[in-house]
Amino acid sequence: MLVLGIESSCDETAVSLFETGNPPKLLGEKLASQEKIHVEYGGVVPELAAREHMRNLPILVNGLCQELNIKLSDIDAIGVTRGPGLKGCLLMGVSFAEGFAVARNIPLIGVNHIEGHLNAVLLDNPELQYPFLGLIVSGGHTEIVYAESFGKYKILAQTSDDAAGEAFDKSANLLGFPYPGGATLAKLADTVSSSPYKLPKVMREASGFSFSGLKTAISLLINRTRNPEDSEEEAQKKTAELAYTIQDSIVDALVYKLKKAIKETGVTTVAVAGGVSANQCLRRRISAIRNIKSYFPDFKHSVDNGAMIGFIAAIRLARGEQSPLNGSVVSRWPIEELS
Ligand code: KG4
Numbered sequence: 001m002l003v004l005g006i007e008s009s010c011d012e013t014a015v016s017l018f019e020t021g022n023p024p025k026l027l028g029e030k031l032a033s034q035e036k037i038h039v040e041y042g043g044v045v046p047e048l049a050a051r052e053h054m055r056n057l058p059i060l061v062n063g064l065c066q067e068l069n070i071k072l073s074d075i076d077a078i079g080v081t082r083g084p085g086l087k088g089c090l091l092m093g094v095s096f097a098e099g100f101a102v103a104r105n106i107p108l109i110g111v112n113h114i115e116g117h118l119n120a121v122l123l124d125n126p127e128l129q130y131p132f133l134g135l136i137v138s139g140g141h142t143e144i145v146y147a148e149s150f151g152k153y154k155i156l157a158q159t160s161d162d163a164a165g166e167a168f169d170k171s172a173n174l175l176g177f178p179y180p181g182g183a184t185l186a187k188l189a190d191t192v193s194s195s196p197y198k199l200p201k202v203m204r205e206a207s208g209f210s211f212s213g214l215k216t217a218i219s220l221l222i223n224r225t226r227n228p229e230d231s232e233e234e235a236q237k238k239t240a241e242l243a244y245t246i247q248d249s250i251v252d253a254l255v256y257k258l259k260k261a262i263k264e265t266g267v268t269t270v271a272v273a274g275g276v277s278a279n280q281c282l283r284r285r286i287s288a289i290r291n292i293k294s295y296f297p298d299f300k301h302s303v304d305n306g307a308m309i310g311f312i313a314a315i316r317l318a319r320g321e322q323s324p325l326n327g328s329v330v331s332r333w334p335i336e337e338l339s
């Protein structure tokens with residue numbers, strides 16, 4: 001069976017096509033990023049994002065079918081992100097998908113975006129097996145989950161304020177980089193190999209994640225360090241070193257909590273997912289943890305993408321699942337509530 005996957009929970013419109021099987025086979029995928037549209041507002045404008053999804057979805061689906069030489073009538077099922085995410089954005093994807101499902105009389109699967117991120121690691125590493133620990137680090141989520149089997153997840157730690165991606169983006173903004181900025185900060189940080197600046201070690205005692213204290217410390221450090229009298233060269237060097245210290249401290253907090261969870265659970269297989277899993281420093285530091293096996297998605301499947309949604313839909317469809325066509329979306333949907 002051919003399964004179309006649709007993602008529209010935030011500012012990327014993305015589609016994919018899978019053939020069911022064990023595991024499902026990715027035939028193709030397409031993505032339209034809206035970064036250029038939101039950059040002038042310093043963040044995602046939900047209404048603009050929703051409108052773009054509506055415009056992009058038919059273009060991407062038709063383009064993908066043409067590329068793969070497949071007719072719309074060849075599609076046997078459709079999977080779409082039902083949550084979590086921005087309500088207006090989710091509604092665009094779900095309305096499009098439900099319309100398609102009704103018109104073609106095919107089943108629809110409502111997919112959890114976070115389950116998609118987590119299982120994107122399996123999509124790119126078929127040798128990864130349940131159970132494992134998942135570190136999910138994106139623009140909206142920072143969680144460590146115990147993934148017992150497909151669909152059965154327990155949240156062991158989560159953030160009480162910002163997500164790791166937000167910590168990167170807000171720091172990037174303080175350094176003067178346009179939204180989202182996380183990847184730009186990381187790229188600059190990787191141009192130097194040390195820094196004279198220090199940030200406090202945070203989150204050592206608390207059970208979950210919290211980035212608010214670190215955010216304040218980062219803001220103070222930047223204000224203290226920058227000097228309008230600096231030459232351009234000196235200012236550039238300082239910015240790169242500040243980026244290095246900021247990246248190091250965010251990554252350090254994530255790795256500290258992950259190591260703690262490994263120790264507490266005794267689970268030594270780790271999957272790292274979500275936009276921040278594209279971070280090279282995080283990948284290096286987790287890969288260096290001794291006596292564990294760590295897995296990461298391909299870079300294009302770290303950030304939001306259509307393949308992770310089609311993958312879940314194809315698996316759930318093969319399990320005989322199907323969702324009602326009632327237009328519902330869920331802005332908050334912890335993966336613990338799945339089965
Ligand atoms: O998973 P994702 O694409 O969207 C959400 O579901 O939120 O994650 C986006 C987040 C943004 O905050 C972005 O700045 C961050 O992932 N990100 C990175 C890197 N690439 C993307 N953060 C640090 N280093 C990177 N290389």
Ligand code: ZN
Binds near residue numbers: 138275
């Ligand atoms: Zn995401």
